Amino acid sequence: MLEKYEKLLVLDGSGEDRIAEIEKILSGLLFILPCRFRKERVVSEAVYALLLFLKHYHNQVIYKYIKTLPKHVQRKITTPYAQVIKHFQAKYASYKPVSDMLFVLQTSSFPAELFVARTSPESQEDFVLVxxxxxxxLRLYIMYLTSGRLPLPSNVLGRDFNRKLFAECMKQYTLASSVTTLPRTGKQLPQLSTVQSPSQHVRTHVTEYKCLVPTSKLFPKPNRWQQLANTIKVLRPFVYVVLERYWRRFRGSHGRKHSWVPWLIALTLELSARAIHISQTGKNKAYSYVKTLQDQVYATSFRRFLNWAMLQGRYFDQFTSKIITFCALWLGRLPLLGSLIRSALVDFVQTCQDFYFFISNY
Incomplete structure (x- = not known):
């Protein structure tokens, strides 16, 4: 059954577009699910988590067929980010299981928190801490495996390859009638009848600069200061949760749900790690392309932190929630969809205040 489904997905080299259409339809249905299951948030979020797992399966199918293509075509289709992950998976046997475990934990933590909050509210904070x-x-173990490198965010939610080039290469190399196999070497080459233009043939066969850079050099080993910055970034969420739990249980919040201290300490840790990284980045200029990839990973991590900081802790209670509530009241005056938008924003604010993993998983 699964084999037939996989063949259907990659039929005619348009599998990625077909997968995108399937996921777009399912994602559209998720906008209805929170309304249908408003009293059963666990069911709604569990369905959303299942969609993420389906995307993970689709990615595995696509990369499975990418591996059937010639090596030089694989290097052109996949991005440096995907090449680094593939290099780590080949070099360290436990890298992929630990990364998959981290992805499963990241995806299922919010539905699990909803379930714990419903069945045992007094254990919710302990569950978040655990x-x-x-x-x-898990992230520290990944850092240990990769010599102190920052754990790369999961590429499950994105198609980390050249989509257009993937479709072209699948049409050229997967159809038996469009491929010529050399008798001695066994190398497969596309027939001229399958090449639409000279530019297409050049785009799929000429080696680019990124393909010449060794995979081990795409994400170089950090020095001690960079390892310190990476460790701070990895431990920052755990430190924040510990401080929040301490302030609520032992220091008291004086009528407020959150204190400024944990949020400010988390902000200080993140900015300190970023400052250390920036000060050390300019010392290695051997590969300008490497620097771009490394900075891209850190920039993505910092953007996620800014999103987290605006929707978490005392800052959210003091500023962001009030802004969203004001927008909800203003948009609620609109005809037709006004009441729906208002209820969605109010529900968003309430969920942010009641559940930690609703924001931390973004």
Whole structure:
């Protein structure tokens, strides 16, 4: 059954577009699910988590067929980010299981928190602490495997390859009638009848600069200061949860749900790690392309932190929630969809205040 489904997905080299259409339809249905299951948030979020797992399966199918293409075509289709992950998976046997475990934990933590909050509300904070501690241990283990490199975010939610080039190469190399196999070497070459233009043939066969850079050099080993910055970034969520739990249980919030201290300490840790990284980045200029890839990973991580900081802790209570509530009241005056938008924004604010993993998973 699964084999037939896989063949259907990659039929005629347009599998990625077909997968995107399937996921777009399912994602559209998710906008209805929170309304249908408003009283059953666990069911709604569980369905959303299943969609993420389906995307993970689709990615595995696509990369499975990419591996059937010639090596030089694989290097052109996949991005440096995907090449680094593939290099780590080939070099370290435990890298992929630990990364998959981290992805599963990241995806299922919010539905699990909803379930714990419903069945045992007094254990919700302990559950959050245990999950963040487990995530920190998994990320530290990945850092240990990769010589202190920052754990790369999962590429499950994105198609980390050249989509157009993938479709062209699948049409050229997967159809038996469009491929010529050399008798001695066994190398497969596309027939001229399958090449639409000289530019297409050049785009799929001429080696680019990124293909010449060794995979081990795409994400170089950090020095001690960079390893310190990476460790700070990895431990920052766990430190924040510990401080929040301490302030609520032992220091008291004086009528407020959150204190400024944990949020400010988390902000200080993140900015310190970023400052250390920036100060050390300019010392290695051997590969300008490498620097771009490394900076891209850190920039993505910092953008996620800014999103987290605006929707978490005392800052959210003091500023962001009030802004969203004001927008909800203003948009609620609109005809037709006004009441729906208002209820969605109010529900968003309430969920941010009640559940930690609703924001931390973004």
């Amino acid at each position: 999950v963040e501690a487990t995530k920190a241990l």
